[in-house]
Amino acid sequence: MDIPKQIEPFGITQLSVGACAQFHEMVNTYISQATPEALGIEAWAPDYRKATDQLAAIVPRQREWVVTQHWKKARRARANAIGVINQAVRIFLKSGVPARRQAAVRLNQVLLDCYGIGKHKDNQLTAEVRVMLSRLDEAENAAALATLGLTEEREVLREANQRISELVLVKVTEMGELRQKQGIKTWDALRAANQLYRDIVRVVNARAIVQPTETVNEFIGQIRGTVYTFKLSINHTGGRKEVVGGEKI
Numbered sequence: 171m172d173i174p175k176q177i178e179p180f181g182i183t184q185l186s187v188g189a190c191a192q193f194h195e196m197v198n199t200y201i202s203q204a205t206p207e208a209l210g211i212e213a214w215a216p217d218y219r220k221a222t223d224q225l226a227a228i229v230p231r232q233r234e235w236v237v238t239q240h241w242k243k244a245r246r247a248r249a250n251a252i253g254v255i256n257q258a259v260r261i262f263l264k265s266g267v268p269a270r271r272q273a274a275v276r277l278n279q280v281l282l283d284c285y286g287i288g289k290h291k292d293n294q295l296t297a298e299v300r301v302m303l304s305r306l307d308e309a310e311n312a313a314a315l316a317t318l319g320l321t322e323e324r325e326v327l328r329e330a331n332q333r334i335s336e337l338v339l340v341k342v343t344e345m346g347e348l349r350q351k352q353g354i355k356t357w358d359a360l361r362a363a364n365q366l367y368r369d370i371v372r373v374v375n376a377r378a379i380v381q382p383t384e385t386v387n388e389f390i391g392q393i394r395g396t397v398y399t400f401k402l403s404i405n406h407t408g409g410r411k412e413v414v415g416g417e418k419i
Contacts, residue, residue, distance in 0.1 A: 177393045189403060201218070218363065218366040221362040244337060250326075252327060253288060258323075259318065263275060270318060274314075276314045277311060293338075302327075303327065303331070374389065375390075
């Protein structure tokens with residue numbers, strides 16, 4: 171006699187938190203379709219649903235920090251201002267107006283090591299822009315800027331750089347708060363959902379042997395297919411480093 175097909179264990183803990191939540195949601199869908207009563211898991215299904223709902227609630231499908239849009243806007247403004255000032259100075263080096271050409275020559279020397287800084291990382295760039303602004307604030311350099319009509323661009327750069335400095339503090343605070351809220355709750359929800367899934371698999375596998383039905387066999391087939399799909403995901407990405415509970419389920 172052939173042994174009925176079984177739901178095999180796999181490295182669910184190697185999935186990202188989001189993928190793990192998605193997997194559990196799919197299992198819940200199959201349970202609802204088959205009904206807990208038909209699968210013999212009435213004692214586990216409600217708690218499993220609760221655990222997976224909690225996991226879904228604290229692991230959004232897509233999250234952006236509250237400050238992200240302000241951050242992007244300030245970074246774009248800063249990058250544009252740097253570009254305008256640097257490019258304008260180099261363009262005016264070829265100016266046919268002597269006063270403008272002389273102002274550009276002066277500023278070109280002042281800004282030589284500022285060309286290309288827009289490609290640097292945020293923290294480094296913020297410090298470099300402060301240095302750039304301090305040079306441009308010097309009396310003769312400020313006069314040269316005015317000659318080229320770049321005084322307002324300097325102020326746009328100053329405002330954007332200051333805004334980014336402020337947003338760094340906001341972002342750090344927000345990140346800390348979110349991690350504090352998520353840290354324990356997320357892993358607790360994962361552990362609970364994973365353990366309940368493990369219990370459900372054991373019961374369904376046993377029922378497939380001692381009391382097989384078409385519904386049970388169909389459910390097992392659905393889970394096996396889903397497990398296979400997520401196994402491919404793990405193999406493709408190499409899994410994640412974090413492990414919940416230190417074991418496969």
